[in-house]
Amino acid sequence: MWTYRFKGPSPESRPMTIGLPNTGRLMSEVLASCPSVLGQFQGNRRLVARIGDFRILLARSTDLPMLVTEAVCDAVVTGRDYVWEAGLGEVLHEAWNYGYQKNELCLIGRPGESYVTTDALRVVSQYPNLADKFVRPVYPNATVRPISGAAEMYLREGLADVAVDAVMTGETLADNGLVAITSYLESYAALYTLPGIADETLSQIYDLLRIGTIS
Ligand SMILES: Nc1ncnc2c1ncn2[C@@H]1O[C@H](COP(=O)(O)OP(=O)(O)OP(=O)(O)O)[C@@H](O)[C@H]1O
Numbered sequence: 006m007w008t009y010r011f012k013g014p015s016p017e018s019r020p021m022t023i024g025l026p027n028t029g030r031l032m033s034e035v036l037a038s039c040p041s042v043l044g045q046f047q048g049n050r051r052l053v054a055r056i057g058d059f060r061i062l063l064a065r066s067t068d069l070p071m072l073v074t075e076a077v078c079d080a081v082v083t084g085r086d087y088v089w090e091a092g093l094g095e096v097l098h099e100a101w102n103y104g105y106q107k108n109e110l111c112l113i114g115r116p117g118e119s120y121v122t123t124d125a126l127r128v129v130s131q132y133p134n135l136a137d138k139f140v141r142p143v144y145p146n147a148t149v150r151p152i153s154g155a156a157e158m159y160l161r162e163g164l165a166d167v168a169v170d171a172v173m174t175g176e177t178l179a180d181n182g183l184v185a186i187t188s189y190l191e192s193y194a195a196l197y198t199l200p201g202i203a204d205e206t207l208s209q210i211y212d213l214l215r216i217g218t219i220s
């Protein structure tokens with residue numbers, strides 16, 4: 006077993022850096038509200054751009070939380086679920102709740118099935134760490150299989166007993182004959198920093214991202 010560690014630049018040696026998602030729903034929402042940032046990344050494959058005193062860096066939503074603790078970014082916009090999945094829910098400071106991409110991370114199963122007697126529950130999830138954290142205390146013999154998406158299919162095809170997945174409208178569950186058994190975590194898009202960020206710095210980040218003011 007070997008451990009891998011980034012060697013990020015020291016925060017003093019680089020411009021203020023904000024990490025934003027490079028794909029998906031989150032990217033579309035965040036960039037739609039920031040024309041100055043959007044303009045830098047439209048029609049090209051750049052992942053880093055300079056805007057005034059700031060540097061904007063694009064990365065996968067799931068990787069952004071770690072880029073704050075590795076000192077590559079001063080702030081990131083990502084899903085609250087990804088911050089907790091990265092094990093940083095109690096480490097990072099939530100500096101702004103965007104109020105969109107709202108959903109609940111739930112335990113999902115087939116209706117009417119009792120899992121209590123199942124000795125070795127088979128769990129699939131895009132959130133393997135959270136699935137393990139929530140399910141294992143109740144089902145010590147559970148196996149958690151990491152997947153990339155379409156969790157509902159694994160239940161339908163009998164490859165898993167339950168899934169830990171995001172539920173927003175509940176449409177995907179209904180269309181696949183599944184139900185939410187328990188809700189574990191509320192999620193939404195938010196801005197995260199290290200704790201103790203200066204109000205003045207945060208205010209500059211808010212201005213760039215066109216979000217609220219410090220209360
Ligand atoms: N049906 C949904 N509606 C709204 N938000 C959702 C839904 N499902 C997941 N989310 C949330 O949206 C965020 C996922 O956004 P993200 O852009 O990273 O992924 P994506 O849209 O699946 O795209 P991609 O997989 O291409 O990166 C997560 O924080 C997740 O909790």
Ligand SMILES: O=P(O)(O)OC[C@H]1O[C@H](OP(=O)(O)OP(=O)(O)O)[C@H](O)[C@@H]1O
Binds near residue numbers: 156
């Ligand atoms: O409750 P709903 O409004 O139906 O939304 C829930 C669905 O949305 C997400 O999937 P996504 O669209 O990201 O596809 P994926 O499962 O392939 O990642 C999530 O994984 C659920 O499948």
